[in-house]
Amino acid sequence: MSENPKLTKKDFMSDQEVKWCPGCGDYAILAAAQSAMAKIGVPPHQVCVVSGIGCSSRFPYYVSSYGMHSIHGRAPAVASGVKLQNPELSVWIVTGDGDGLSIGGNHLAHILRRNLDVNIILFNNEIYGLTKGQYSPTSQQGTKTKSTPFGSFDRPFSPAKFAMGAGASFFARTIDTDPKHMMDVFMQAAAHKGTSLIEVFQNCIIFNDGVHDDFTNRKVRDEHTVRLEEGKPLIYGADQDKALCLENFEFKTIPADSEKCITHDPSNKNLASLLSNLDGHNGPIPLGVLQKFEAPIYEEDFYSQIEAQVAKKGAGKMKDLLMSGNTWKVD
Amino acid sequence: MSENPKLTKKDFMSDQEVKWCPGCGDYAILAAAQSAMAKIGVPPHQVCVVSGIGCSSRFPYYVSSYGMHSIHGRAPAVASGVKLQNPELSVWIVTGDGDGLSIGGNHLAHILRRNLDVNIILFNNEIYGLTKGQYSPTSQQGTKTKSTPFGSFDRPFSPAKFAMGAGASFFARTIDTDPKHMMDVFMQAAAHKGTSLIEVFQNCIIFNDGVHDDFTNRKVRDEHTVRLEEGKPLIYGADQDKALCLENFEFKTIPADSEKCITHDPSNKNLASLLSNLDGHNGPIPLGVLQKFEAPIYEEDFYSQIEAQVAKKGAGKMKDLLMSGNTWKVD
Amino acid sequence: MKDLDQVVIRFSGDSGDGMQLTGTQFSNTSAQMGNDLATFPDFPAEIRAPQGTVAGVSGFQIHFGAVEISTPGDEPDVLVAMNPAALKANITDVKKGGTIIINEDAFNDLGYKKAGYAEEPITKLEKEYRVINAKITSQTKEALAEVELDSKSKARCKNFYALGMTYFMFSRDLKPTLEWIQIKFGHNKILSEANAMALKAGYHFADTIEASGESYKINPATIEKGIYRQISGNTALAWGFMYAAENSGLDLFLGSYPITPASDILHELAAHKNFNIKTFQAEDEIAAMSSAVGAAYAGALALTTSSGPGIALKSEALNLAMMLELPLVVVDVQRGGPSTGLPTKTEQSDLNMALYGRNGESPIIVLAAKSPSDCFKMAFEASRLAIEHMTPVMLLTDGYIANGSTPWRLPDLDKDFPQIKVNKAEPQENFLPYKRNPENLVRQWAIPGTENLMHRVGGLEKENDTGNVSYDPANHELMVTLREEKINKVALNIPDQKVTGNPNAKRCLVSWGGTYGSVSKAVENLNKDGIEMAHIHIKYLNPLPKNLESLLRGFEEITVCELNRGQLAGYLNSKFSLNVKKYNKVQGKPFKEREIYQLMGDL
Amino acid sequence: MKDLDQVVIRFSGDSGDGMQLTGTQFSNTSAQMGNDLATFPDFPAEIRAPQGTVAGVSGFQIHFGAVEISTPGDEPDVLVAMNPAALKANITDVKKGGTIIINEDAFNDLGYKKAGYAEEPITKLEKEYRVINAKITSQTKEALAEVELDSKSKARCKNFYALGMTYFMFSRDLKPTLEWIQIKFGHNKILSEANAMALKAGYHFADTIEASGESYKINPATIEKGIYRQISGNTALAWGFMYAAENSGLDLFLGSYPITPASDILHELAAHKNFNIKTFQAEDEIAAMSSAVGAAYAGALALTTSSGPGIALKSEALNLAMMLELPLVVVDVQRGGPSTGLPTKTEQSDLNMALYGRNGESPIIVLAAKSPSDCFKMAFEASRLAIEHMTPVMLLTDGYIANGSTPWRLPDLDKDFPQIKVNKAEPQENFLPYKRNPENLVRQWAIPGTENLMHRVGGLEKENDTGNVSYDPANHELMVTLREEKINKVALNIPDQKVTGNPNAKRCLVSWGGTYGSVSKAVENLNKDGIEMAHIHIKYLNPLPKNLESLLRGFEEITVCELNRGQLAGYLNSKFSLNVKKYNKVQGKPFKEREIYQLMGDL
Ligand SMILES: Cc1ncc(C[n+]2csc(CCOP(=O)(O)OP(=O)(O)O)c2C)c(N)n1
Ligand SMILES: Cc1ncc(C[n+]2csc(CCOP(=O)(O)OP(=O)(O)O)c2C)c(N)n1
């Protein structure tokens, strides 16, 4: 993949001043993505970053590449047009929990279903940042915001479950406080053929500070998260002493050395469905790649069909078409 | 629930001529729904049926009750407004695979997430009927339609998985060829507090005839479907001789009398997630209630919050509000 | 055998009776016999409403003649009614004294009941019309007695029997249809034979009973020399875009979501994948529009197609395309509005939305096609202007010209169309994505994947030249004005407005879009009858042709006729401070020639 | 101590410097001292752009005086600049010869660099402005030396120090702010004391250095008697709807999706649940609009609130409400367009979309509020007309009046507002949902849950009276016309248009919406200076007041001034065949009085 091994993070940094709030988690995600892009090695002019609207969606301005800061919620649809027109491009979509799961939920679901080969980074800060703090579809019940001064009461979406529901061929979760993990996940997503959705737990220091602390804070996160690796057992805890097993269709925590411990296999859809039900309350929340399987790539079939028709009927010529079928001459 | 035990199906039949194609599966669904409504016993004037656009969405015109044939894909949002304004109403949403999962996918997902106490019937004929036959998000790969003359290639949504992904508190599947099963499922849905989504395999005799035959045709359906009942084992087959178990996170078919056979528990989300992965190719497709659990009802919390504020601050009066805080007098 | 100048015939029956096919055969045959013609199908709103009901009636009208034909005709001279519902649905349209062919077999109590007739209507009718009774179903079956088909299948050939009757009445050549049957059903000998036999049986039956009193001859029209084909507006539109792609060397991308009456454009383009056409059926209109924006950014000739409610949904993403200054075409096949309205009916009530339906100052090019075959040209024009001016273009057609068809003299693609100038940026140092050609204010198209043209675009206001986000007040005013001026300058790249009819008349009729046929014909007849009348038919609606204002100021009276409540009239008033008269019709139906004639003729 | 008629002061600093609070205190104090005033906050587009940068500057302007004040003022007489970025962002606005208070502590090399100053700007400035240097940060810290707070927290009190300085300069009473500090920080004694001390320290410092050369007195204005409060447009709007609900006895339902600058209406209504307000934050604008349609069907006074891009998305569902003839109000708080545009800036460029942005013939009522406090009245009017005429109403405001605030003389709710007439159907046999009141063509509202009023509605064309689906051509024309007529008849239920300024002048300025303040002030000054000028400010845009046409025809010259490229001008031309002059500004900023004055004054 590495066409250009000399690329560095700097090659993906644009000349625009980054304008997020000081301390915002977005900075770390941007940096990790730029580093990952450099390692992946697609030259910047073959990269196209498409976003919607939100703090997170300012992202394309900061990446030296082609890019579009489109409209609220529609990035997956815009990016589908980009990718279908030019499947050679490495297309990245950047979205937020509002952009991607509130107004844009349907487009997100449909791109996952179609499985175009693009990568989607969903910045989940459980809040609408840019509009100054209203609750979002991922906000926990009881979240007090400007629009819910007495607490929200709807149940949040789990992006993981949402992705499974839409048939995502790749879903991963990572955290803004672990640059290495982020980079690793971004690179796995890029390597995967098909639509890759990556949820990043991102801290909005202004409107929802600390909401992910249990899972992102270095001091406690290992107790509340389980890091998934293909072929490895589901072990977690600061001392890596706990493991997960399934009993009567419920997850149980058992000692790490137990035989019943589940081994991770992201290609097993049933296992992935089960893992997506872990939400941090009923067991540790999984980080890393929950689901990854091979499925037909939309744009490949799209172009194969065109090629098959050309092969069958010859490249179309308008003059021939005009003369085809029922015509008559007047003289 | 039965306020009015004398209601009959006829009480729910409007004076409008039903205009579906002869032989369309919609007729049977309408009849079953009307019969179920009569049995449920909510008087017609306390029922409100809201639909989008599509053949299926003509439904409200045929039910004697309040109703709205709204716009394409938006029925869940319209119905949310109806229900929030008047939670006493028994609100039914009628939608199709195009209306509910193509243009309207996001609204469907969000109403499921919020869990308003409404019932949704999704007519799944895997085609756009009203616009004369284009493929839909539930069409099987390879479906040849006017818009996909060489076959579609996107993977279909599974309404069941979609529902799980959105956190549905009730999901059931039924078939247009089994009036009794339909009625039973409709009544269970109505009895459930929260958003109930019912997928009906519906035959479009004109544009997608026979697409559900494996699962709906009396002659073969028992081999390809498993009927779910709470507390009962997952047994299927014309002779009820097969059962399902889970081994290494894969479903296996075993003899009906095996001990490993799974017992159905719709309140177990993990089991429901697994069952939603059964698509007829990797095992029999489940009919009946896949998932049902208790969750907060949106409109109940919505009103509780209002009541709590009234209790705390007293019923608001505009005159007091105008004079509250910082005012001054000019004379 | 009498000669006739022109005839209007309508075939009408149940959705399942094959009337569309029958009508198409009649029109193909007439075209090949050298008549000029125009056709219009009339589908029921329901897919297949209950058999025998008025809701389920499907019709097809053909206007053919030895003279120039501009519309499918005001009132049928002949109605073929395959059942009572068809009679009920159409009788008010038929010309008084006209001929009605009824299929007696279906005119029974059950049929009357389904159609909602309280009593048998024929007796009354016979006083005002010439009614020809024919046992079409049973006669067909009888004619096919020997054929090895079940009775139901035999009955299904009855449309060819009816067609045969009309062929005799109007001296149509059987050959084209017999050949077509051969090709269409060739693989099934029995069916092929049965249909051919039914056609001939009907023909002979009419001969025997001397069905039409006598039969008529309609001589070939004097038509411009050339090779012709029948084409519907939606097909012509699809082909026009395909040709624009071929001409410009760009890939054609369509992002669309089905909706009546626009879906057929998607179907047509999807069928021609061997032309390297990319069709994407999106999850909704917003995604369709957005995918077109993405494809345009990536270098495609991008389209999206829809009708009223869908176009409304595209507003926000279309505005983004305007802001980004990307070329793409939005087709609005107008239907009866507002809201869901009358989906299968025609109207011209989306002009205001096309011009004004976006937030902020959002000028785009707006064009309208005037006839089925003109759709080819206007699709090309829309593409050409979008590409040459780096802007979205809204192209308006309507349900009437989209589904209607006319013979189309095939253009010479090499000579009749200009070369589209594609405006792609060459790789360069310090590329400025929003630097403009000083003459037409157009920016360059920088295609992703090209080295040295990297840039980011977005919906926020951007600095001129650099395209960077800018909140600067003066820059905002500059950009708003530049975008407006850019569209105004398109007037230099479109043809001047022509005046037809009598350009020296004091009175002028103004029309736009799909009403061209009836209005131009009415104007022709008015002038023939000594009522002087000019006609201005506007195809370029924004910007308006640069000579239009002075042309309009030359008339004493201007009447704008349109199928809405006066949208073009209001627009012309607002642009030129005129005080035009309005003539409007909002019935889901096109103008009749007669309506326009009477309006202007009754002084 | 000199007397001044009026002063404009702008507080400006980093987003974190508390300038909004400082400005609010200054205006509250001035109001309580009897001055008339108007204020305007100016937020950065970024939530909190990097500290010290121009992108992160937040400002608050107050125009106060002993005379009537109509706008927040053209040019600040005094600028308080807490850092170099604040200076840079605002300096071009400050009146030549005006006063600039700078916080010396922030004016260092680092500060200059962050602000993008190549060199120290003060020396140059001192030639044109009176610059008052004050070590605001360090002096504050020093004043709080004894207080038990960390140094950072002490520094955070610096805005009160700056406020204290301005209080001395303009002889403001310290008491209201001291009391407010007491209430606000009462629970935290230390903070409360610190802020109070900082305020006093600044006051005394200004006294000592005789900061303003001398200090000024601004006498109370002669203001209408009554009880007053400060109110912003968005709050007034929310309260207006709440009052309409109380007045009509209906439940208030808001379906909304956040968007700048409309979100505060949602926030305000969500905070008042004890008024039985139902606020629903939907998943997008389409769902917000659709939920309002559902709630309206079920009997609520239903609202939805948004800005340009969101309003565009509501088009299709709004059209459904129009078709169903249900009452609801759509609020468009206009911002800089097109597309995402300039979200935090003001503009008036959505008028065309409000009038025309829907498919088909879709007339609705369009209103516009003229000032922050007028939002209360217009919210009531919008509700009243929606309910009494069973139709959606679009109410336009803009970012300027939404965020700006003025003192508001509290109305007498019992006397100043009419009783809204709710049009609910009584249970009846054979209910006809689309039967109309012959006078105003309004149908009745049949609320689900009521026995004997069951009916179904939908977006397809409906038969008059019954509301059943109808494809009948004549019925369609009838319904389109009835819906249009119904809206036209609203003109009988709105006030006649008033003319202000000199009604007998030959020239007339026409304005609408949030520009009222500057235009009316300019007209007042023009007439004062002997330049005769009439002023027509239109609040009811569709239908227009019934006397408007004849009023307009009475003038020799009409100039329509608006913050767009001429939308009202085009609309008036199209309605009345006029040929108005246009004066437009599209800079994301309101008109200045001076601009209007000069335009009309320079003959
Ligand atoms: C059509 C439209 N509706 C609403 C908005 C206002 N808006 C901008 S961003 C946003 C939500 C952003 O939330 P999220 O996607 O979570 O991004 P974050 O700012 O938290 O990174 C909203 C509601 C808009 N710009 N356009
Ligand atoms: C905004 C909008 N877009 C498109 C349409 C056209 N349309 C009507 S129904 C339909 C799809 C119907 O499919 P489905 O929901 O599966 O219903 P079915 O007819 O199969 O019952 C479409 C695309 C429309 N009416 N409105």
Ligand code: SF4
């Ligand atoms: S508001 Fe929150 S999400 Fe937005 S830039 Fe600031 S910290 Fe980041």
Ligand code: SF4
């Ligand atoms: S088109 Fe299909 S879904 Fe629609 S009414 Fe006919 S059979 Fe039913």
Ligand SMILES: [Mg+2]
């Ligand atoms: Mg967010």
Ligand SMILES: [Mg+2]
């Ligand atoms: Mg369907």
